[in-house]
Amino acid sequence: MNVELIGLTKRYGAATAVDAIDLKVPSGAYCCLLGPSGCGKTTTLRMIGGHERASAGDVVIGPRAVGDAAPVERGTAMMFQSYALFPHLDARDNVAFSLRMRGISKAERRAKAMAMLDLVQMGHLAGRLPAQLSGGQQQRVALARALVTGPKVLLLDEPLSALDPFLRVRMRVELKRIQTELGLTFIHVTHSQEEAMALSDLVVVMNAGRIEQAADPRTVFERPATAFVARFIGGHNVIRLPDGMIAVRADRMRLGAEAGPEALPARVVAVEYQGTSVHVGLDADGLERAPDDSSAALTAVLSDAAFAARPLRPGDTVPVGWDAGAAHRLDA
Numbered sequence: 001m002n003v004e005l006i007g008l009t010k011r012y013g014a015a016t017a018v019d020a021i022d023l024k025v026p027s028g029a030y031c032c033l034l035g036p037s038g039c040g041k042t043t044t045l046r047m048i049g050g051h052e053r054a055s056a057g058d059v060v061i062g063p064r065a066v067g068d069a070a071p072v073e074r075g076t077a078m079m080f081q082s083y084a085l086f087p088h089l090d091a092r093d094n095v096a097f098s099l100r101m102r103g104i105s106k107a108e109r110r111a112k113a114m115a116m117l118d119l120v121q122m123g124h125l126a127g128r129l130p131a132q133l134s135g136g137q138q139q140r141v142a143l144a145r146a147l148v149t150g151p152k153v154l155l156l157d158e159p160l161s162a163l164d165p166f167l168r169v170r171m172r173v174e175l176k177r178i179q180t181e182l183g184l185t186f187i188h189v190t191h192s193q194e195e196a197m198a199l200s201d202l203v204v205v206m207n208a209g210r211i212e213q214a215a216d217p218r219t220v221f222e223r224p225a226t227a228f229v230a231r232f233i234g235g236h237n238v239i240r241l242p243d244g245m246i247a248v249r250a251d252r253m254r255l256g257a258e259a260g261p262e263a264l265p266a267r268v269v270a271v272e273y274q275g276t277s278v279h280v281g282l283d284a285d286g287l288e289r290a291p292d293d294s295s296a297a298l299t300a301v302l303s304d305a306a307f308a309a310r311p312l313r314p315g316d317t318v319p320v321g322w323d324a325g326a327a328h329r330l331d332a
Contacts, residue, residue, distance in 0.1 A: 001152035002027040007057035017043045019209035030186045032196035035206035041189045049078045049155045077151035081158045083142035085130040092126040095145045116144035136167045156188040237298045245330045252326035253300035263319035268312050278307040
């Protein structure tokens with residue numbers, strides 16, 4: 001089911017949390033709302049699901065505007081950050097609970113609950129209470145509970161944030177598998193750039209209640225629209241030139257003899273070993289930083305082999321530059 005936001009706005013008194021945003025999410029897409037805390041992404045998600053009333057604008061799900069519809073009438077389901085499982089019910093009855101509230105017979109709701117638990121690979125633990133399940137297992141039960149009502153759009157509010165890094169990666173794979181298998185529209189709130197890049201067909205970068213850029217992950221990373229996107233997504237240096245600002249990917253910075261004839265002298269201020277790569281922080285003389293950039297240094301990412309062949313230490317001086325084709329011009 002497609003989702004469209006039209007001038008969607010949320011105000012709390014004099015404060016504007018979401019500022020007249022427009023967005024189209026195609027049917028069957030995995031969309032991630034990405035941004036820092038307080039940017040309005042969770043408020044947007046809650047307005048889509050009907051858990052927060054919009055101050056202005058509208059939400060269109062499929063063929064109809066649902067701005068005045070209750071959550072149960074929208075064809076959406078919400079998976080909250082806190083899994084909120086009933087501690088006295090086992091996994092199967094937790095999943096079946098919403099069907100029970102809809103008056104579905106015991107046999108039918110239990111059969112549907114088991115089908116959903118099998119989908120999330122939890123059927124073998126259907127009889128366990130939440131306290132007997134790990135965090136990842138509880139998350140799978142919560143996902144099954146959100147899916148069991150047959151929503152056309154699933155809304156996920158930072159569903160992976162409580163998991164450890166290893167389990168988070170595993171659950172990313174599972175979420176994408178389930179979304180692809182069911183063909184549903186997923187709208188997923190996250191503050192993790194890596195998570196958004198790994199999961200989404202459409203990345204929506206938000207800042208201060210507005211959408212800075214909405215595009216596929218590769219476009220957002222390769223061609224950030226604004227300085228904010230370039231910095232938030234990471235992996236870019238934002239540099240002010242006389243005719244505007246540019247972004248240059250850190251792995252396309254050139255050091256030493258490769259820096260080219262227009263290279264600038266730079267002082268190495270930090271060296272961080274990252275396994276397959278080494279991140280080198282640089283303070284370049286004569287290079288004007290963007291006025292809203294508090295960072296003191298540029299970053300160059302070198303392969304481990306390249307760094308080992310020509311190691312650098314803090315305090316060293318090295319030429320720095322970039323190929324003209326590596327620079328991407330940013331919107332004002």
